[in-house]
Amino acid sequence: MGETQENRGIENGLASAMARVGMGAPQALHRLTGGATMESWRFSSDGEDFVLRRAPSLEFMAGRPFGHDVEAAVIRAAHGKGVTAPEVVVELVPDDGIGSGFVMRALPGTPDPRAILAMEDPDQLLREVAADLARIHSLKPADLPDVIPTMDYAEGVAGLREQFEEAGGDRPIIALGLKWLMDNLPVPVEPVLNHGDYRLGNILCKDSHLTGVLDWELVHFGDRHEDLAFGCMAVWRFSRYDRPALGLGSLEDYFAAYEAAGGAPVDRERFRFWSIYRTVWWALGCIRMADFWRRGEDRMLERVVISRRTSENELDLLMLLDDDLLPGIVTKERLLAEELDRGEANDAEIAEAVSEWLATIKDQMEGHDRFQLAVARNALGMLARGYRILPRSTDPELARDYLAGRRDMTSDPTITRFRRDALDKLEADVPKYPALAVARQKWTGED
Structure with a gap:
């Protein structure tokens, strides 16, 4: 170009x-x-x-x-x-x-998660990542600018609830996550410096070695478990759902390497709290991407596409909360758009046609334009799949009931419907998301 x-x-x-x-x-x-x-x-x-x-x-x-x-x-x-x-x-x-x-x-190495996950020695990478986090957590306030905020856990949860209300307050699954956080707030511990965004995509690696840590815009003082948990979220493990520690290995090895490098002992319950907290946080962050686009602050195509990744977080939330939710088998039936393939071209067919045309000009693009074309085709795929699968995802009355404690997540039969809706919504938005197959098998018995 x-x-x-x-x-x-x-x-x-x-x-x-x-x-x-x-x-x-x-x-x-x-x-x-x-x-x-x-x-x-x-x-x-x-x-x-x-x-x-x-x-x-x-x-x-x-x-x-x-x-x-x-x-x-x-x-x-x-x-x-x-x-x-x-x-x-x-x-x-x-x-x-x-x-x-x-x-x-510039540092050597690649930030591409799939290239990193394909490296020969993921165990070595995991040890180096854990040691790097331990070094970050050892930095003292005297070494840093004095304007770095310290996270108050209760204020953090209250801030998430405020974002939820600003976003419409109508997502029952996110409301379930918020209610759990409100009911399970841990006692404060001595704060350490948190990177705030330590995960695949923000680290550079080469030949199974860590070569760089990027994107420090969310740095703050807080609970070390927040940093440890964030990179382990399913959404940041990409294809390696079977490796819960950053897609590189087991949590046991991750925690052991962190402690061997000087990090404090890891508390599993605090780790779970921050896993749920950050999943709610990112769900709301995805929703906000659409607002950035609507207000004209950033009209890049990625914003509207990332906003649809909320469905990943909703399914992940249900999986994280599953032990606390009413158990139940999800039926295979789903809501389908009627009369899809008769008469004039429908929205799904138009989206597919435009996507097919874009594929013919892919080789004429390079750099960021080529990336944008791939994002555009992904967006069109969302439209096509979403037209055929019509999941219910918003219910302000139910969301308010959960937040107010009028419905109990351990006994409310509506939970089973949410599992079906989450499966359908994610199948429309991001059908290759690895957690989808795991959740489908767990909740429906389908392969």
């Missing part, structure tokens, strides 16, 4: 920023794929490779507890203490004219 106006603007801003540290103008600038919130751009300067991390708009930074200057300072501190964090070279300033962000020296 030809040079775009956006690229030229970023090149000019980077030239200004790099000049402040005695480096030459950027070359071979291109945007990297991925990143649910921030943009990443790779470029060369004076024969070395660098990565620019920036917000898609200044409005996108509004309401965050701290800016990129603090994030950069935390990365510098972690790098200085032996964490596999990148070296920050220079921060952007307003006169650069390209928004908020900073430049890091």
Whole structure:
């Protein structure tokens, strides 16, 4: 693709920023794929490779507890203490004219989860990840900016409930998760520095070794179990649902490696609490992606597609809560759209036709445009499948009843319907999600 106006603007801003540290103008600038919130751009300067991390708009930074200057300072501190964090070279300033962000020296390795999961020695990787988390958790407040927030657990749960209400307050499955969190709030422990987003997709690996930890925008002080649990969420394990520790191995080996590297003993009940907390958190985060798009803060296609990943989290929540829910067998029947394949083309067929056409021009795309085309085809697939499967996913009255304690999750027969709805909704949105097959087998007996 030809040079775009956006690229030229970023090149000019980077030239200004790099000049402040005695480096030459950027070359071979291109945007990297991925990143649910921030943009990443790779470029060369004076024969070395660098990565620019920036917000898609200044409005996108509004309401965050701290800016990129603090994030950069935390990365510098972690790098200085032996964490596999990148070296920050220079921060952007307003006169650069390209928004908020900073430049890091590029690290070796890949962030691609599937490439990492295919590496020869996942046990070694798991040990290095656990040791890296132990080092992060050992960083002291004196080493860091004093504006980093400390998480209050009760305030965190209350904040999730507020987000839930802002999102409509009509998802009974998320309400179940919120109610469980409210009823099982753990007592506070001595807070440690949490990375806040430590998972596959945010780490770099090469030849079965950890080479970098990225995306520090959610750093805060809190319970170490939150960091330990986050990367183990099913949604971040990708194809390895059978390996509960970051898709790399067993929880027993993960905890043992963390403790051997100096981490405090792991409490399984606290680990479960933060697994459920973060699943509710990400479910609501996915929903918010659609709001970012609607308000025009970021009109990238990924936003609306990520919003549909709420269905992954709803199914994961039911699986995490299963021991506390009324047991029951899910029937195989589902709600189907009627008269799908008669008369003029329906919405599903139009979506399929556009997707097939996009496939014919895939080889003409490169870089981020090729990634966007894949996202577009994924979105069209959601539309086509969703037209044929019509799950019920919203019920504000039921959600309010669960939050108020008027319905008991251990005895309410509606729970069985939620399992059916979650299966159907995920089959429409993300049919290849590994947890879907596991849940279907558990709840219906279907292979």
